[in-house]
Amino acid sequence: MSIPCDMLVFGGTGDLALHKLLPALYHLHRVGRLHADMRILALARSQHSRAAYQALAERRCRAQVARADFDNDTWQSFAARLDYFAMDASQGADFGRLGKHLGAAGERVRVYYLATAPDLFEEIASHLQIAGLAGPHARIVLEKPIGHSLPSAQAINAAIGAVFDESRVFRIDHYLGKETVQNLMALRFANALFEPVWRAGHIDHVQISVCETLGVENRGAYYDNAGAMRDMIQNHLLQLLCLVAMEAPVRFDAEAVRNEKVKVLEALKAISGLDVRDKTVRGQYSAGKIGGQEVPAYYFEKNVDNDSDTETFVALQVEIENWRWAGVPFYLRTGKRLARKTSEILIQFKPVPHQLFGDGEANRLLIRLQPEERISLQLMAKHPGKGMHLQPVELDLNLAQAFRQKRRWDAYERLLLDVIEGDSTLFMRRDEVEAAWNWIDPIIQGWQQHHQSPRPYPAGSSGPEQANLLLELAGRKWME
Ligand code: BG6
Numbered sequence: 436m437s438i439p440c441d442m443l444v445f446g447g448t449g450d451l452a453l454h455k456l457l458p459a460l461y462h463l464h465r466v467g468r469l470h471a472d473m474r475i476l477a478l479a480r481s482q483h484s485r486a487a488y489q490a491l492a493e494r495r496c497r498a499q500v501a502r503a504d505f506d507n508d509t510w511q512s513f514a515a516r517l518d519y520f521a522m523d524a525s526q527g528a529d530f531g532r533l534g535k536h537l538g539a540a541g542e543r544v545r546v547y548y549l550a551t552a553p554d555l556f557e558e559i560a561s562h563l564q565i566a567g568l569a570g571p572h573a574r575i576v577l578e579k580p581i582g583h584s585l586p587s588a589q590a591i592n593a594a595i596g597a598v599f600d601e602s603r604v605f606r607i608d609h610y611l612g613k614e615t616v617q618n619l620m621a622l623r624f625a626n627a628l629f630e631p632v633w634r635a636g637h638i639d640h641v642q643i644s645v646c647e648t649l650g651v652e653n654r655g656a657y658y659d660n661a662g663a664m665r666d667m668i669q670n671h672l673l674q675l676l677c678l679v680a681m682e683a684p685v686r687f688d689a690e691a692v693r694n695e696k697v698k699v700l701e702a703l704k705a706i707s708g709l710d711v712r713d714k715t716v717r718g719q720y721s722a723g724k725i726g727g728q729e730v731p732a733y734y735f736e737k738n739v740d741n742d743s744d745t746e747t748f749v750a751l752q753v754e755i756e757n758w759r760w761a762g763v764p765f766y767l768r769t770g771k772r773l774a775r776k777t778s779e780i781l782i783q784f785k786p787v788p789h790q791l792f793g794d795g796e797a798n799r800l801l802i803r804l805q806p807e808e809r810i811s812l813q814l815m816a817k818h819p820g821k822g823m824h825l826q827p828v829e830l831d832l833n834l835a836q837a838f839r840q841k842r843r844w845d846a847y848e849r850l851l852l853d854v855i856e857g858d859s860t861l862f863m864r865r866d867e868v869e870a871a872w873n874w875i876d877p878i879i880q881g882w883q884q885h886h887q888s889p890r891p892y893p894a895g896s897s898g899p900e901q902a903n904l905l906l907e908l909a910g911r912k913w914m915e
């Protein structure tokens with residue numbers, strides 16, 4: 436089923452639009468998932484003709500889309516949907532011009548994708564309303580970060596909520612669109628096997644790591660004001676934590692799923708006072724080598740302050756105060772310019788209560804989200820030969836191989852289609868975003884109060900040594 440729709444992308448010349456959104460729309464077009472009448476309109480301040488914008492988009496899409504999936508005919512038919520309109524989103528009059536350019540919406544769904552800085556969100560929503568462009572079939576998509584603190588997120592949510600009711604607001608967290616992240620729900624809620632042991636009593640601890648080799652690229656100006664806590668922990672890592680820790684929703688729909696996630700966020704134990712020092716680690720990369728290449732220290736990156744104390748790495752020990760998880764630490768870690776790019780969740784089970792065969796290792800379940808999608812369960816097995824010598828073996832499910840014939844959808848393809856179809860199950864609800872900031876803010880304030888500067892770590896390493904100590908003091912280790 437496809438739906439007649441106009442998709443308008445504010446920030447149409449930005450990296451997100453050109454690198455992620457247009458390639459995702461191209462793929463959806465290629466596989467016939469967009470309505471024949473659907474139009475895509477990129478909006479930004481610079482003056483481009485339609486043809487010049489299409490040429491720019493083609494260059495970026497070609498670089499992004501696998502060669503086998505890109506052909507000229509398909510591109511031409513996609514480009515026929517693609518238009519550009521130069522406007523200044525801070526100028527009300529420009530929205531009047533936009534309305535004229537678009538013509539009457541009628542029953543068409545109109546999606547406004549705000550791929551802009553969050554300080555423009557409120558203004559854009561209000562201009563859309565004044566220009567009569569926020570009718571009942573209009574939807575708005577907000578990219579993270581929604582604000583930079585609880586009060587600023589509340590202000591944005593209130594301003595957006597004054598124009599669009601909650602069912603028409605799509606707060607995107609692209610991690611929720613990743614196949615393996617959705618597989619985490621399938622693993623937990625479509626298999627009876629794990630549920631009885633998915634709790635305190637059987638699980639020793641959980642680790643969630645999102646490690647990147649990239650630095651801040653061209654995003655220094657944004658990143659230096661955000662840091663890893665706001666850029667990654669507040670959204671992606673907390674969302675992963677919610678999916679690991681939530682109770683089974685009664686239905687797989689937007690309200691039921693999000694109700695359960697909010698309960699987890701509300702049960703996070705506050706980290707404040709001295710706990711900030713003991714349970715959190717901040718780091719910032721210094722010069723080093725990634726894949727044999729020298730890379731500069733963070734404070735020498737473009738548009739970053741030379742004496743910046745923004746963190747590019749965070750590790751946290753988190754507790755969830757509810758019956759299922761009391762006493763089970765969740766260790767969260769994310770950083771830029773680390774040794775390798777990987778996103779993984781490790782569920783470390785407790786050892787057997789009585790060791791029959793000498794020291795055995797406890798079971799662990801590893802869910803790898805990227806680079807490859809893999810779920811593997813480590814079990815103990817007998818080594819062949821005489822004597823009961825045990826050794827860990829992996830029960831390995833390689834999802835790319837299991838579904839070999841299927842091209843893996845990019846997160847944005849899935850999420851853009853959900854917006855067009857009006858399904859907000861994989862988007863963050865207002866109270867979810869605010870509950871996350873409510874827990875994050877005291878940690879950031881604690882860092883400021885205790886002057887907790889980021890610890891340097893060389894680019895290409897696994898982060899500052901203090902992050903290892905966080906686990907070692909409890910007799911644990913990060914998975915490597
Ligand atoms: C974005 C962050 O939301 O996620 C980036 O702003 C980060 O800083 C990116 O690099 C990571 O996403 P992925 O899909 O590459 O893991």
